[in-house]
Amino acid sequence: MRTITIESFEGGPALRDIPTPQVGPNEVLVRVSASSVNPLDGGIAAGMLKDMLEHEFPVTLGRDFAGVVEQVGEGVSSVAVGDEVFGEVPGFSPPIRDGAWAELIAASEQTLTKKPDGVDTATAGAAPLAALTALPIVDALELSQGDTVLVVGATGGVGAIVVQLAKAAGARVLASGLPEGSCAAWASTRCSRATATWSPSSASAIQTGWTRWWTRSRRSSPPPTTGSSQTVGASPRRPTPPARVPAARTSPTPPTASCSTASRSTWPMAR
Secondary structure: OEEEEEOOOOOOOEEEEOOOOOOOOOEEEEEEEEOOOOHHHHHHHOOOOOOOOOEOOOEEOOOEEEEEEEEEOOOOOOOOOOOEEEEEOOOOOOOEOOOOOEOEEEEEHHHEEEOOOOOOHHHHOOOHHHHHHHHHHHHHHOOOOOOEEEEEOOOOHHHHHHHHHHHHOOOEEEEOOOOOOOHHHHHHHHHHHHOOOOOHHHHHHHHHHHHHHHHHHHHHOOOOOOOOEEEEEOOOOOOOOOOOOOOOOOOOOOOOOOHHHHHHOOOOOOO
């Protein structure tokens, strides 16, 4: 089957043929219809985790997936052949080897679920990693009716989900932004200078460090009370950079689209 893998940290990702995975107990064989690109994928390909976790080459990239069940292993009860499912291939479970950028993947039953009827395949194929990052952030805040929360990075993959979860919890949600009409000009001046400063691998490193900081800060901070105001850096994947460091962009061409589109394109690999 075809898959996108790396065979070493020195070589880049490439389309290759590898054997079709065999389904074991409590595993599901999924034909992948949609996936996404996350900074973690760039980090794995660049060897960011090589001194932390064992890698077994060839390493297939990709975390998120959506597709159709083709086979179920012994003990699987939550899904059946023909079901549309979505889920995530864990990125920090040694050895790092499996990924979602393949025609077929063998995924643990615990890492997937049935796709809701109202969600299209492309959306489901891009949601899991961002959603699983957003959920513990909102859970840690223990939001309730009357709370006010500021979401920094609300246009990002994680931030967009944080906004919805916070709203569903009854909180008043604020999002940082720019004055109308200034967004395209801001993106044009900042993004064209940022190409050599930020990269997918550096973005992945930021994600890892920022997540660790968030975990430590939540351990040492008391839970919010009803009616309180909270500021959330909602996106470990895409934190707001310091003022002297311009936001990242994967292309040196300045955006000319609308304000909302320009905002979404200022970070690499944005969904």
